[in-house]
Amino acid sequence: MFEHVDHYPGDPILSLLEKFGHDTRPNKVNLSIGLYYDENGKIPVLKSVQAAAKIVQEKAEPHTYLPMEGLAAYREAVQHLLFGRDSAALRDNRVATIQSVGGSGALRVAADFIKTYLPDSAVWISDPSWDNHHALFTAARIQVHTYPYYDAVTNNINFGGMLETLNTLPAKSIVLMQPCCHNPTGLDLNHAQWKEVIGVLQQRNLIPFLDIAYQGFGDGIEEDAWVVRAMADAGLTMVVTNSFSKNFSLYGERCGGLSFVCPSAKEAALVLGQLKAGVRRIYSSPPLFGSKLVATVLHDADLRQQWDREVAAMRDRIKTMREKLRNSLTAHAPSVDGSYLVNQRGMFSYTGFTAAEVDSLREDSAIYLIRSGRLCIPGLNNQNVESVAQAMAETLKK
Ligand code: PLP
Ligand code: TYF
Incomplete structure (x- = not known):
């Protein structure tokens, strides 16, 4: 009945995330899917949202x-x-x-x-x-x-x-x-x-x-x-x-x-x-x-203010990681212009890395970017930013 159904090769971003999950190298770094991770590599539960959940829970309204x-x-x-x-x-x-x-x-x-x-x-x-x-x-x-x-x-x-x-x-x-x-x-x-x-x-x-x-x-x-x-x-x-x-x-x-x-x-x-x-x-x-x-x-005025602060903290961490990556990259590869890292905004940087360079980063250093060269900044933290910069510099020298 369904033999003629076309094979779905999967979403390239989600498939890469799966591959990352199966990677057993302890120093692996996920800079692929567009998710915001905190400094500890966790997807945050915002305090403002937690407080709202408590309010919603206590009201116990029907699930209409x-x-x-x-x-x-x-x-x-x-x-x-x-x-x-x-x-x-x-x-x-x-x-x-x-x-x-x-x-x-x-x-x-x-x-x-x-x-x-x-x-x-x-x-x-x-x-x-x-x-x-x-x-x-x-x-x-x-x-x-x-x-x-x-x-x-x-x-x-x-x-x-x-x-x-x-x-x-x-x-x-x-x-x-x-x-x-x-x-x-x-x-x-x-x-x-x-x-x-x-x-x-x-x-x-x-x-x-x-x-x-x-x-x-x-x-x-x-x-x-x-x-x-x-x-x-x-x-x-x-x-x-x-x-x-x-x-x-x-x-x-x-x-x-x-x-x-x-x-x-x-x-x-x-x-x-x-x-x-x-x-x-x-x-x-x-x-x-x-x-x-x-x-x-x-x-809610208080929760709204708290949310503003929490979004600001996410935004500021992204900016800090952009600067740290740029500074370390420049230290390891002075001839590389890393200014794009701080000029681009939001979760993503387009590194200009070729698909071959992205493959090399993943295979040699367990660092996962999207093959287009897109790097998801919030996957960086103070533990891994230096080694990512070093691997990026080495890849560019190859
Ligand atoms: N539009 C853009 C530009 C996105 O990057 C995304 C998701 O990352 C969406 C829309 C879809 O958002 P959602 O995950 O809420 O469906
Ligand atoms: O671009 C991204 O990484 C985000 C996350 O099917 C995403 O948009 C990726 C693939 C997908 C849904 C969300």
Whole structure:
């Protein structure tokens, strides 16, 4: 019956994690999958989230269904976090927001909506981008194209190439961009460059799709939402997907959001209705527990402050590890320019290492990067950063 079913080779990132698990070398270092690890190599349970869990537990509310669009308090918190409390779009009721099954679920529900209501629009993603972007839109039968983003020669953004391509796109094309901490390159546009992009989006009547999975890991929770707010304030019609997997360390609770900023309150109401219908057809309603945790933290002044501090601690540790790796690498290989390590932001650095160099690091030194050369900074700690730098320097000398 199922002989004809295609073999699934697995997700390259998750397969590599499995391989790491089977590696028996005691000094092995995992710098592959995008998870935030603390200084002790553990995935943290945030104190603010622990306190919220206690509050939720003590209330002992029934485990009832959430509505299709999710928990109201959670949806409001998502809106304030992304658009700011004083957002004109929110005040005018022009934003339709649903709770989603992680950031991935938001992307898929958005993709289904786009396929139905903008059937002629293709999606343009950065080259490179998170691999799953391609898969999620293709699954919804949407055409996916890429715009230039990473310049391997300069290890920087090819902004000219990006703008040139955006300037050729037909009206109503969807342009997927990451507001901060770009996965996989760690390279973000600066404000001046974003302003230029906003100009092109307006001029050509393009639809920005902002996917923000690392809010707070770049410059700060508010700061990292800058372009979301700039685009909303510029009056653009746009889609925003967000994930709390990383900044709440709530990976498995599947907490995300999907927001459409619409030209009018009437359109926002129509869009919300169809997003609910889309959810109903796929999974009916989102999970309850994680949404209560996030809503509890974000609506309680003390817990919110505690969360801000905990996100700041994660962000600062990432920055410290970037500096330490750069300093040690420069000490071991003075001719290597390691400045990219401190110029890139968020969880990831694109090292420019070739697949052969990544293989050599893994086979000779038990250091695991993604074959694209992506290095996940939070896998570093004070115990391993020196030996990683040394191995990187040796690999570059080979
Ligand atoms: N978007 C980007 C850029 C990501 O890196 C990720 C996950 O790491 C997601 C979306 C999906 O997030 P989630 O794990 O919440 O589905
Ligand atoms: O890019 C990453 O490493 C994260 C984690 O199927 C991830 O996005 C990787 C693969 C996957 C889900 C999450």
